[in-house]
Every structure is written in structure tokens, then in C-alpha cells.
Amino acid sequence: MNTEQELHPDDVQQHLREVQALLARQKVAEDLVHRQDMPRHELVENLVHKQHEAALRNKLDTLHSADVAYILEALPLEERLYVWDLVKAERDGDILLEVSDAVRESLIETMEPHELKAAAETLDADELADLAPDLPPEIIQDVYQSLDTEGREQLRAAMSYPEDSVGALMDFDMVTVRENVTLEVVLRYLRRFEELPDHTDKLFVIDRDEHLMGILSLESLLINDPEKEVSEVMRDETVISFSPDDPADDAAQAFERYDLVSAPVVDRQKRVIGRVTVADVVDFIREESEAEILSHAGLREEEDIFASVWDSVKNRWAWLAVNLVTAFIASRVIGAFEGSIERLVALAALMPIVAGIGGNSGNQTITMIVRAIAMGQVKQSAMQRLLKKELGVALFNGVVWGGLLGVLTWWLYGSASLGMVMTAAMTLNLLLAAFAGVTIPMLRQRLGGDPAIGGSVMITALTDSGGFFIFLGLATLFLL
Amino acid sequence: MNTEQELHPDDVQQHLREVQALLARQKVAEDLVHRQDMPRHELVENLVHKQHEAALRNKLDTLHSADVAYILEALPLEERLYVWDLVKAERDGDILLEVSDAVRESLIETMEPHELKAAAETLDADELADLAPDLPPEIIQDVYQSLDTEGREQLRAAMSYPEDSVGALMDFDMVTVRENVTLEVVLRYLRRFEELPDHTDKLFVIDRDEHLMGILSLESLLINDPEKEVSEVMRDETVISFSPDDPADDAAQAFERYDLVSAPVVDRQKRVIGRVTVADVVDFIREESEAEILSHAGLREEEDIFASVWDSVKNRWAWLAVNLVTAFIASRVIGAFEGSIERLVALAALMPIVAGIGGNSGNQTITMIVRAIAMGQVKQSAMQRLLKKELGVALFNGVVWGGLLGVLTWWLYGSASLGMVMTAAMTLNLLLAAFAGVTIPMLRQRLGGDPAIGGSVMITALTDSGGFFIFLGLATLFLL
Secondary structure, eight states, rough: OHHHHOOOOOHHHHHHHHHHHHHTTTTTTHHTTTTTTOOOHHHHHHHHHHHHHHHHHHHHHSOHHHHHHHHHHHOHHHHHHHHHHHGGGGGGGHHHSSSOHHHHHHHHHTTTTHHHHHHHHOOOOOHHHHHHGOOOOHHHHHHHSSSSSSHHHHHHHHHSSSSBHHHHBBBBOOOOOOOOOOOHHHHHHHHHHHHOTOOEEEEEEEOTTOBBEEEHHHHHHHHOOOBHHHHHHHHHHOOOOTTTBBBBBHHHHHHHHHSSSSSEEEETBBEEEEEEEEHHHHHHHHHHHHHHHHHHHHHHSSSTTTHHHHHHHHHHHHHHHHHHHHHHHHHHHHHHTTTHHHTTTOOOHHHHHHHHHHHHHHHHHHHHHHHHHHTOOOGGGHHHHHHHHHHHHHHHHHHIIHHHHHHHHHHHHHHHHHHHHHHHHHHHHHHHHHHHHHHHHHHHHTSSSOOTTTHHHHHHHHHHHHHHHHHHHHHHHHOO | HHHHHOOHHHHEEEHHHHHHHHHHHHHHHHHTTTTTOHHHHHHHHHHHHHHHHHHHHHHHHHSHEEEEEEEEEEEHHHHHHHHHHHOOGGGHHHHHHSSSSHHHHHHHHHOOOOHHHHHHSOOOOOHHHHHGGSSOOOHHHHHHHHSHHHHHHHHHHHHHHTTTTTHHHOOOOOOOOOSSSSSHHHHHHHHHOOOOOOTOOOOEEEEOOBBBBEEHHHHHHSSSSSSHHHHHHHHHOOOBBOOOEEEEEHHHHHHHEEESSEEEOOTTTTTTTEEEEEEHHHHHHHHHHHHHHHTTOOSSSSSTTTTTTTHHHHHHHHHHHHHHHHHHHHHHHHTHHHHEEEEEEEEHHHHHHHHHHHHHHHHHHHHHHHHHTTOOOGGGGGGHHHHHHHHHHHHHHHHIIIHHHHHHHHHOOOOOOHHHHHHHHHHHHHHHHHHHHHHHHHHHHHHTSOOSSTHHHHHHHHHHHHHHHHHHHHHHHHHH
């Protein structure tokens, strides 16, 4: 039963190890490092152990495109390109769809126009649309010319929708039936198919003008008496359908909430124009959360871990620049109190604590509020209630942690008043953090912006500068 | 076609608004705030506008359990409990499964034992197992007693698997067939069903000892000639199956990679014991990324946005405590240089910049490395290569941003040497951040820990203390 194991998840890494072993054996890496500038076909000529190359090629042929993609992502550039060269040309399209954007670029850069065109022509309209942004326009043009009218229509449609819309997730392969036929007829009709589209769990019931009348699940097709008519067993109430302009995120939430496998997409006249499958939704969900996690650390996009230093720098500099500015502002706030610090240098050692804890606590608040807003569960009217709660939490933490630090400060510097300033400053900064953590995303939303973007940077900037100002300010007022 | 709209994603929020409107009209909120201590049935008695209550009950009855759950999450406690009271008892179980953990607790707290038991009894073994952690043990016992032998067997099995294993995602409803029968027989067999299990896209082909022989997709059942035997059309190679002990994350990756809808789970003897469906996988993926995003901000779990101040404090204090400790250490590092700061107070204003930028850059590195490790694409052997790259990026940023700040410092304080110290300190701290960003997760992994947990805290602590030490140290050496 080891065929059973063929696609077992653990085995991708097994496959990866095998490929790496084969690569190592023929010292490809070294071989290539010295020949980077040489065209790829020559490279291949130059390789020593042909039999290893054959073994590698065979290995790759047995692998699912997604696994090849996984392996390509895990290989350093020169080995990646060498392996890419061994992959059967007709699989290029599928694999390009599977790899991460960064890796896709690295592969496309090395492909000849005719290779790219050939790869593109193996894809469906919706897949092509996903790939299009990374392809040179002239390739798209060529492929477009080579399509039939329907294909061109679909490609134009697929490319016309914004990235995060249902239209961008939509594919065009679906099976439609009429409501006035018997299940027997449907069963016979299906037997004429070579294969059904992936994730076909339901057939779309349409009238002669392609209006969606309801859905016939394969389940009801199978469990009902074949003599029955489609109209008797189809579901026409509570059919979930989307418009191509719906936000993809709404579709994703609906798929999650109602456990869908596929759903029809209809135009304004309720004509069926495509469908969304759970596979697309899963990819979308994964990409969304990836993007969110990366953006928290100020990475613009997922990085090819073997990207050049320069590519990485480009991916990261914007966030560093922003933080540099906010840090500089905070530094000027301190600068304004240099006189006080000169007279009581302990302030310099204590101020980062006040700023830091404020930032942490503020990020906790804003993270929670942003998530609640994203779920659409927070109305503006709830703001006051949330504000009260968050301020309560902040006050509690201020008194407890601030108090603790006040005592520590007293003990360290033997000054009760300095300790009290410490406690007061921490409490005030925590209150500031809570206030900002609730209001920033709420205002963002009211102003129609995305409440998530950059909130963490803003609140950290505020609690840094604010923390320094409050602490040094109080100290100047009461201690000097 | 507004029935079509019934479940349209946007409408959940529409439903929510309607419910809130109904609640508002009868001033439930106020009504209840004053009666918090009164038992719930009395509360309901006391409510003024009975007709609004009826309207509300009807509204709730038309809604999908997932939508009711969504609404409950979005309501403040007292309104939530009031609505919860109006929901048909037989739906309690489904809805408890759908709500977030925090909200689930708030609902279960208010339920009588007999209500809980009734709710639990409406659930399948695998659903019950998901709910079990939140239920009082005696309830579980009662329900367990009420089950038949198979049910008990399944419940025991479902509860025996660790949270992040395939066994925990597994359900027990599946359709199995023998390989030596014709498709016609299978079709007739299926017509005997009232309904098929959710997400049945394939039937599991087993021998008389329940060993998995292959899978018969509904597709091949439908497109092939009914005279054919199952064995002729079933897939027995590259059948993806899982063991209940596999990490759930492997299963999730396999579902994503191979676009699965359902997959069999087999024991060591390859006997089919259950299956995993894409619905469970989608929920798992969402929860995983939720948890990751929350943990970045140091939130232990998703918070009921209307939780009491005290609950929130409990959810957040641990992270604040850790950060307090690290901040305190950083403060002591500064304390060690108070002498230098006294003589050159500008240092106090500049040091936070060095520390802050180091932290940001370090978090970018560690985030990227952790993700690559999680995908299993980084071998320990790649460490050197990654280290070289990250150090390269750090050096570049150090020279560019550090240089820029050096000039700014020079201009601000009119001291070129101070500017040079600034540049050097930033470069060194960025190098430190890059080094830690690569090595911390790598070592974590080698030591068999989770590379993700707390990495961000560690690196920030390091770049804070390290940044202060490097900057103040260099200044002490070269400027004083």
C-alpha cells in the first residue's frame, strides 16, 4: 500500500529530502554557482552525472504539481532553476500557479517567451487571470489571440474583477441542468462526461435564459428516485449565490459559516456566470491571514527565503522608514526634557519602561478591536461600552503593574516621590494606550479606511512619545 | 428570489441589525440592567412588549445556527442571554458548537444541567468531543450513559486524541462500499439513504475487515457505466489517507495542496475509522491563524469583546508581566551607564532610536524565518545561507539608515563623533537583530520546541537591552 502513502503530507518533506540528495550527489550547487551567467541548456549539458539527472527527472514526474511547487520554493535559486528546467514543459503552467509570488517571479524571469506562452496556453481562463499580473503583456496578448470567443470572453471577465472580489475567485467550469427533466435524464447526461469539474457537489438548475432557478445537489440526485423531476428535488430556497462584485471575504465567511463546497456566481439578472469552490476559498483564507501576519511585522509580501539581499531590502524598507520617523519624534520629545534628565538621570533609565508597557498594552487592545470590527460585530454605537471596558482594564493594570514598579523604583533610587511619578505615569500611559487602541480603528472604520492597516505602528508611536512626555513631564513638575 | 438572499453573507449583519432593532424597541437592555440578579425566566416574564419578543423568536427560528451564533457573539452579555433564552432548545447544541470559546462559556454558565444534557444529546460523538472541555464532567457522564455501545466507543475515541491531531478533526459519518459490486448496486444502495453525510464527495471502498481498498468518487460513480464494478473505476493508488495521530496541520496542508473535500482516516491496520472533511479543515486553518495573530499581541485567546474587565485582565496579564521584566532589565542596562548619560545627556534622547529600529528589523527577520520553518522548507543546513543573507540586509540597512541618523545627530548636536557612534551602534544592533532573528527560531526547532512562541518577545528584549548597551557602551568608550 505504499502507493497509498504517495501523497501523504509528511512525504512532501520526504520528497524534498530525496531531491536535495540527488542534487547534492551531482554537486549541482557548486557546478552552477560558477556558471551562473551561462544559458540554462548549456548548464544542463555541462552536468556530470547524467544518470542522477534522469533519476531526478523521473522523481519529479511522479510528483503532484503542488509538491513540485513546494520543492521549488524550498531550493536555493540556482538549484531551483536547475530543477525547474527538468520539469515537463506541459506542467509549467500548473506549477507556476502553485508557487508563491516571489518564487514565481524568479522562475518566470528565466523562461523564454515561447515557453511562457506554451505554459499559459495550458491554463483555464480563471487560472490565466491569476497568473496574468506576473506575465509580460505581450504574452497575454498572444494567448488571448489564440483563444476562442468564449475563452476570450471569460478571460476578459476574469481579468476585469478587482483582486479581492468574488469575481477574482470565480471559475467557469460548472454543470447546469433544466428543472423540467427527470433525474434519470440527468444521470444519463452526466455519463456523457469524461470528467466533472473539480468540487462538483451540486448542479446548477437554470431556465433557458440561464437564470438560476435552484441547485440540485449530487446528494439529492443520488438518494432520490430517478423517476422524479429535478424541480421536485432541487433546492430553490436558501440557495447561497454570490455576485462577482461581492468582497471575496464575504464569500469566504459564508463558505465557513455554511460549510459550502461550491456556490454559483450570478450577475444582476440572476444569470449564472460562474462558480466559487472551497479550494479557492481555502487559498484565499490562507493568503489573507498570511498577509495579516506579515504586515504585523511590516513585510510587504511573502519573501522567497532565498531572495537576494536587495529583494529583501525592498520588501522591508518602507516599514523601517516609518518606524525611524516615529522613533525620531519620540527622541525629540526626550530631547525637550534633557534639562530634567541632566538633573535626575534616573529618569533616563526608567522612561523606556513606561513607553514599552504602554505599547504592549495598546497593541493588545487594538488587535482585539480590529478583529471584532473585521467580523462586523462592532457597531460604532458599541464604542462607548468598549472604551469603558478597556479603560477599566488599563486602570487596573496601571494600579497593579504601575504600583509594583513604583515600589521597585522607590527601592532602587530611594525616592518615594520618584516611585509615585512612575506609578502615575504608567497608569496614564496605559489609559492613553487603551483610549487610542479603541478610537484609532473605530475612527478608521468611520472614515471608511481599513481599520487594520498600520494601527500597530500608530499606537506604538503614540505610546512611545506619549509615555516619554507623560513621565518626563510629571517628573519635571513634581520632582525638580 | 429573496429566499435566495436568505443566506447571503451580507445578510448576517442585516440580521444582526434587525435583532438589535427588536431588542432596542423593547428597551430590553435597560430592563435587564436593573434585573441582572433576577432568574432568567422571571426576566422574560417581566418584559413589556410580548409581541416584539414573538417577532424576535420568529426571526431567530428562520436563521441558520451559525448566524444565531454570530449574533450572540455581537450582543452585550445581558442582551445575549435574553436572546439565547428565546432560541429553540433543540438548537442549543448546534449553536454552542458555532460560538467562540469565550462566548460559549458565558452561555453555558447560565444553563441548567438538564438544559445542557438535552443540548449535548442532540450532537454527534465528534461534536460532543469538541464541546466536552467546556461542559461539566457530570453532564458528559450522563450523556455517555445515554449512548449506545457504538456511540460510547466513538465518543471515547474522539475524546482520546490530542487537540491538534487529525483524530480531533475526525468525524464518524461516512459511506463505505465493497469493491466487487457494480455501480448499479451502489446507486441502488445510496437511494436507501435519507441523506448522505455532509461533504460526501467519495465513498470509501473496504474489504470485509474494513481495510481501506480505495475510494470511489461520486464523480466516477456518476460518469461511468452502471454495469461496471467498483473495482474497475475506484482509485486505489494515490489515495490520501491520514492516521488519527497525524498532526492536524499536516492534514490541513494536504487538503490545501491537493484540494480535498474529504479524506479517510485509517488505523495502523489500515482499517477505516473515520474521515476528515474540508469544513473541519477550514475551521482549523482559521483558528490556527487567529491564534497566531492573537499571540503576536500577547492575547492568550480570542476575547469576548463584551467580556468583563476581569476576564480581559486574565487574558492579557501574562504577556504584560513578561514585557515588564524585559523592560526592567533594559532599564537596568541604562542604569549602568547613568554616569555617561549625566555627562552627555543627548545619549538619553538617542538611545531609544537604536533600540527601536533593532526591534523592528529583528521582528521582520524572525517572522519570515518562522513561517519558512512552519512550512518545513528550511533545513538546519540552510541556516548559514540564511544567516549570511539576513546579515547582509542588516548591514545594508545599518549603513543607510544608520548613516542617515548619524548625519541627523551630527546636525542636531553638532558633534560628528556622536553621529559616528550613532551609525555604528545602529549597524551593530541591526546585525544583532538579524543574527538573533535567524538563530532563535532555528535553535528552538533543533531543540524540538515551537519556533513561533515568544520569539518576538525574546528578540525585542534582546534588541532593547542590546541596543542600549551597544550605544551607551560605544559612547562611553569613544566620547567620554
